[in-house]
Amino acid sequence: MSRLILVAVIAVLGVGAYMYLNQPEPTPAEKLESAAQQAGEAIGDAATAVTEAAEQALSEAGDQASEAASSVVDQASETAEQAGQAATDLADQASDQVAALATQGTELINTWVQEGMLTADQFDYDKMVDEVRNSQLSQDIQTKVIAILDEIKAAPETAALKLQELRNLLTQ
Known part of the structure; x- marks a missing residue:
């Protein structure tokens, strides 16, 4: 039994x-x-x-x-x-683990804004892509972030809108 x-x-x-x-x-x-x-x-x-x-x-x-x-x-x-x-x-x-990932994403976007890499006047695409690839973020999140950065690079006038999209993605 x-x-x-x-x-x-x-x-x-x-x-x-x-x-x-x-x-x-x-x-x-x-x-x-x-x-x-x-x-x-x-x-x-x-x-x-x-x-x-x-x-x-x-x-x-x-x-x-x-x-x-x-x-x-x-x-x-x-x-x-x-x-x-x-x-x-x-x-x-x-x-x-979820909290740690959200914290890392928040820190990444805050660093970009504080260092002036992601503003209406300045956009350091290569450095931001390198930081994303070297981060602990999941491959899926990395791919989505790089896609948004590609969109900003292609249309810099959308930087303000895409910045909010990045914040939402990286702080979820």
Whole structure:
């Protein structure tokens, strides 16, 4: 009976891991938040499946089996609690990483404005592109920032409008 419960837990965790690994390419913030949510959901599903299996075993087994099932329920509860804590830790870590990325993007745009690289009168395209490529920003964000810088280079009169677009992208 405990093997069945263990198989159910492993299957649910396997499905959760599979779903996590086969997600489409969302933004870095969405990736981290989605992973934490899916891990929590998978853990909750595993705990529910284990609890249901243990309750069914308890009702069918009688007095002797009830002690064993009670032990399984206790173990399942403990495992679910540990898994829930792991999901909480993962969500906290994801939030910290999202905050770090947003901070880096904010610092990058603020540096450009303070150093006068991105103004209506001055635009240092090459230096800004180098800084973006050497940053810790995700490849997706880097590509979008460079595309906006290309648009400013092609039409300098749009610098003020594109600056707001850069701020929105880098501080999300």
